[in-house]
Amino acid sequence: MKQTSKTNWKTTLFIIGALTPAMLVSLGLVVYPMINQIIRSFKDPKEGTFTFDNYVYLFTNKISSRAIWYTVEISVLTVLLTISISYLLAMYLRFSNSKISKSIGNMYLLPRFIPSLVAVYAMKQIISDSGFLNRVSLLFDENSALYNFKPGMLYNTKGILFMNCWFNIPFATMIIVAALAGISESVVESAQDVGAGKALIFFKIILPLSYKDVLIAATFVFMSNISSFTTPYLIGASQRKMLGVYLREQFGRGKYEIAAATSVIIFILCSISAVVYLYTNMKEQAWEEN
């Protein structure tokens, strides 16, 4: 008995020893900076005393409060746009056997492999008011409605949303395609067989069998857009900023406490969708229990 407990004790020590480096790394690189930021966000920059002022400032100052709501607005709109387009695209990829569908199926992930900075600059070349589209339109007759076409998509909400879709549609489509691939052909065909038309098959069969993955895709898209920086920094408007850009600005000005409070707000917004993600993932439908 004594022998066993001695071995157990040794094993425990070994496990602790083996895990310590990993623990230290995550404590040092994740937990410590997070706590540090949270503490800092409650500090008065001059006195170093505890205060809510940084948060009060963020929610009352015109520019920063606008940034918070603008970020939420952009993220929600991005999720709605991305998910609707991705769902349609995924349905097309799953249920069409045409050559076009197959070639889109081979290509749709390509944008994931292009670094975001490169992608945004490249897109700027195309959609700017003196960019590629505009140059092409100059080839038309001067009286044509298409002549001197200016997309008007840079430095405003449209541009950010467009770019966000560009980044997020491949990812969301990939998740939804995988979910739809799990719905077997005979499940759809037998619904058709008993008399269901296309709309009914979608709402009664396909949507209930895939909505969970759609929600998961939505939470990921939401999270990555709450803290996005590259796109709003390069093609966003200067008078309406997203939180990522605002955070960098405060940091650049040495307002570390405001910056810390901003990052806590970003963190909280992300947590909301993390909760949705965990909830949908953990909630088993009755039919999934065996």
Add this chain to the structure above:
Amino acid sequence: MDDTIKLSVINMTKLYGNGDGVKNVDLDVHTGELVTLLGPSGCGKTTILRTIGGFIDLTDGDITIDGKSIITLPPEKRPTSMVFQSYNLWPHMTVHDNLEFGLKLRKIPKETREQKIAEGLRLVKMSGFEKKYPGQMSGGQQQRIAIARSLILEPEVLLLDEPFSALDAKIRMEMREELRKIQTDLNITVIFVTHDQEEAMMLSDRIVVMSKGHIEQQGTPRQIYDNPVSRFVAGFIGEMNFLDDGDGKQIAVRPEHIAVTKGTGGILDGTVRTVMMLGHYLEMTLDTEKGLVKVYITSDQANQFEKGDHVTLNFDHTYSYNKE
């Protein structure tokens, strides 16, 4: 079964992009008849079934039910119902909801719906499973529900696409018997697709043997077993020994049509290679100058033979085919 023709497939052709498909198929199915489309994979049997169900468009020809063409109707408008090989049921709906879905679409009042669901479950011996989800049932149980789901819609023709092939041998056997019973009790018209000749023999009023996109032979199980019209049918239905007869001809003889005696002097001599117990009879394989020959013997006879014995064979009944 009566003499009226329920379903007609008239000169049907369906060609796929790669040239595969079925060509010039003609088939009449009588009311209350159970017809099996039998053949190896790729012979076109499923293509015919799915064309009748409306899941595949035909290239040429016509399909009629009660004399009316159905080829322009989408699957949801056809008076047919199909049971697929597997994963038929909607996994997110209970058994009850699976059965109710089609009835609701037909705007059948709630009370009648419930009666029909109860009746359907009783037919397939699944009463009491209303609240279960497909994932909570075995493969056999799921297929019973799938059959009930089709039956309660009272289709003019019930289409079954290898519905039992994913099930265990024992369950498969039970399901065949039950299907046959339900089919005769309700006098429903059924087209059954299978690659299993034993299943086809057990179930069918009539078997349609298919090969490479055309019908090789059709007839009752007895007719097909006793008089296979081609080398292909002879090889596909039941056990058959093929012995070269020169001039590109082959003699075919069923194992039960061979008499074995010790010694020499018969049509063909051989030595015993194996004796295998198959239940109430035994299968013996013999080495002969024309290759391996399989014979069936009774257990009484079995005591006379041992591995290595020299024996001679006489044939009661033979067929002759051109070598393929």
